[in-house]
Amino acid sequence: MQSKVSIIRCQSYCPEEIYAAVKKSVDLIGGIENFLKRGQKVLLKPNLLKEAAPEEAVTTHPEFIRAVIRLVKTQTDNIFIGDSPGGLVKTQSVYKSCGIEKVANEERVQLIQFNSIVKKGNIPFAKIIDEVDVIFSLPKFKTHNLTVITAALKNVFGLIPGLYKVHVHKQAPNFIKFAGELAHIYSLATPQLSIVDAVIAMHGDGPAAGDPYHLGLVVTSSDALSIDAILSKIIGLEPLSVPSTNAAACMKLGQADINNINIAGECLEDIIVKDFNLPKISALFKMPNLLAKSLLRFIPLMMGIDHLKCNGCMACKNICPQGAIKDVRGRLRLDFRRCILCLCCSEMCPNNAIYLWFLNRRKESGR
Ligand code: SF4
Ligand code: SF4
Structure with missing residues (x-):
């Protein structure tokens, strides 16, 4: 199975530059009309982990979201933006602190709260996913001390409202089980498109305490696994060393083999970086998966x-x-x-x- 990913350079969140990059990125994989029909209802799902200013690189940048809104508006005005931050954090205060509220008001787009749930399998998702026609995932690319990276696949976890996420953690009480659970969640609520904000990424101790890293990229695909595989490669990780990518690849939820990914835009070799600080946990997953699983019992x-x-x-x-x-x-x-x-x-x-x-x-x- 081949998949297609576009990689576009973008140096800043200047509105004109980021809009051009997002549009080109989507155009290269078929254009917005390929993923969204006229008048359809769409949910834009950024990563809004916690209260943080845009420059901290904890959350998807508001100007990145504005660029996607403007592109989506060429097809529809039925646009909703929603995410569920971690734990007990108040969604409204996150919307305000990370700049999304201002952008949503200026663009006249509705910000929603995930108040009602719908169960899919054993997972309680925000009900909005059954009320829209299309989900566009807008992750922030960061390191993650539990999942190694957080990008396209992990962003879907935020479709589970507030404290329900904590129950999922309880059901999957170690790194490997949680990776399997993430893959399962992605299989139940797969976005039609993921457009990753990797302009200013986060390296080191992500997803909240790392440092901003200027990667200067927008990465887009309908296949979250391919995106995560490409981003892993860019920062010096083997794609299958990321537990969630490995779990999703085993479930055949997408393409994680770089040789089977059709890359449009930048050449992968030209954008690999050498000074991206990986989270400490990544050392464990550089080992073969079975060995890592055994070591987890003893370390x-x-x-x-x-x-x-x-x-x-x-x-x-x-x-x-x-x-x-x-x-x-x-x-x-x-x-x-x-x-x-x-x-x-x-x-x-x-x-x-x-x-x-x-x-x-x-x-x-x-x-
Ligand atoms: S279970 Fe452990 S890691 Fe999770 S919140 Fe409690 S102390 Fe922190
Ligand atoms: S460890 Fe952090 S979250 Fe916990 S009480 Fe101290 S400052 Fe607050």
Whole structure:
């Protein structure tokens, strides 16, 4: 099975430049009319993990979303934008802080909240996915301390409202099982198109505490696996070393073999970068999958709290699906026997005070 991915260079979020890049990227894989008929209802699903300013590279950039809105408007005015941030975070405040609210108001597009659910298989999705004709996924390309990268495939996880996501983490309490669950979720709610904001990506300790990285790319395809495979290659990872790509490839949900991906736009060899900081967890998945699975049983991966950075806001304690974080006389304690390493606490911490102990265990200040 061949798939097609377009890769377009884009240096900034200047409205004219980003619109031209998004349009060219979609044109190269058949044009917007190939994915959206006139008057159809479309859901635009960005990545809005938490409250963050656009320049932090935590969320899909608002000007990127504006560019997609303008392209979509050539076919329809029935446009909705929606995402479910992590855990207990209020969607409205995320919309405001990351600049999406302003863009939606200016473009007269409806921002929605995922208040109702519809079950597909055993997964509770936002009901809107049954009410629209088409879903366009607009991920931010970032590293991820649990899933190695977050791009096209992982973005679909945000179609599950709020705390329901926590239940999924509970059902899949380790890296490999969670990767399988992500592939399953993608199979149940596959977007017609994914357009990835990789202009300013995030490297290092993503998805919330990494650093912005100027990659300067817009990457588009109807096949999320192909996108993730290409992006992995660009940053120096073997595509199948990313657990969710591997799981989805085993389920034949798309094409992860670079040799079977038809790339339009930039030449892959010309855009590979050497200085992209991978998350620590990626070292584990460079090994053959079976070996990684065995090692996961023995390597003492665990969460740590940097008490010097912690301000006691309790966001981590409130989000933890396992009740593994306790407030003991004003000091946080982590119960490692309960922890399922879902990283929800780390994603929500406003001070980057929670980290995964892995390989380069750092000295903790009084755990
Ligand atoms: S979320 Fe971060 S800052 Fe808040 S209590 Fe937890 S570790 Fe401390
Ligand atoms: S302590 Fe953090 S990583 Fe562990 S289960 Fe709770 S939220 Fe998840």
